[in-house]
Amino acid sequence: MSGAQAPDALRSLVESRIRDVQDFPTPGILFKDIGPLLADPEAFAAIVADGARRHTGRVDFVAGIEARGFIFGAGLAHAMGVGFIPVRKAGKLPGPTVEVSYDLEYGQARIAVQEGAVAPGSRIVVVDDVLATGGTAAAACALLELVGAEIVGLDVVMELAALGGRSALVGREVYSLTVA
Numbered sequence: 001m002s003g004a005q006a007p008d009a010l011r012s013l014v015e016s017r018i019r020d021v022q023d024f025p026t027p028g029i030l031f032k033d034i035g036p037l038l039a040d041p042e043a044f045a046a047i048v049a050d051g052a053r054r055h056t057g058r059v060d061f062v063a064g065i066e067a068r069g070f071i072f073g074a075g076l077a078h079a080m081g082v083g084f085i086p087v088r089k090a091g092k093l094p095g096p097t098v099e100v101s102y103d104l105e106y107g108q109a110r111i112a113v114q115e116g117a118v119a120p121g122s123r124i125v126v127v128d129d130v131l132a133t134g135g136t137a138a139a140a141c142a143l144l145e146l147v148g149a150e151i152v153g154l155d156v157v158m159e160l161a162a163l164g165g166r167s168a169l170v171g172r173e174v175y176s177l178t179v180a
């Protein structure tokens with residue numbers, strides 16, 4: 001199932017604050033740089049407020065995906081007064097973890113969450129900046145489910161539709177502020 005539509009004014013604001021960088025991090029990739037968005041406090045606040053409006057009262061935690069998902073996810077968790085769960089690159093978290101490898105638009109990665117990070121049945125919204133192939137988000141949702149979470153949905157700032165990320169997330173609620 002797909003999520004609701006973002007308000008038009010917020011979508012326009014966000015689109016105006018994302019910069020295209022050709023050939024980063026490797027030749028042939030058109031990189032979506034959220035630097036200008038993060039530098040605009042009104043745009044950042046509007047993104048957080050939009051997430052809080054949709055999720056307050058329906059989630060117990062926000063999970064953010066390293067690295068850029070930490071920024072938006074932590075802001076949202078703070079705004080809603082709930083805890084934040086980091087989904088990290090493998091090798092960064094202490095203690096027992098659950099890990100999985102996956103393919104990216106420009107390489108491969110391995111992510112991890114801590115065993116015991118959440119009480120079984122905890123409702124979690126997963127947050128990231130970009131949904132591209134969907135490999136990262138699908139892996140993060142699967143990991144969180146393995147440690148007992150119930151995934152309420154995935155929120156991203158930008159979806160790169162041509163890379164088909166939603167097909168990796170069939171059956172999940174996916175909300176994107178902008179679609180490129």
Ligand SMILES: O=P(O)(O)OC[C@H]1O[C@H](OP(=O)(O)OP(=O)(O)O)[C@H](O)[C@@H]1O
Nearest residue numbers: 066067068104105131132133134135136
């Ligand atoms: O949908 P996918 O094809 O999986 O790609 C999306 C992921 O790629 C980027 O992260 P990256 O792995 O580059 O890490 P970073 O945020 O640490 O730069 C982005 O922030 C998403 O997490």
Ligand SMILES: Nc1ncnc2[nH]cnc12
Nearest residue numbers: 030031032033105130132
């Ligand atoms: N083209 C892209 N721009 C920014 N982040 C990404 N993550 C995966 N593909 C990306």
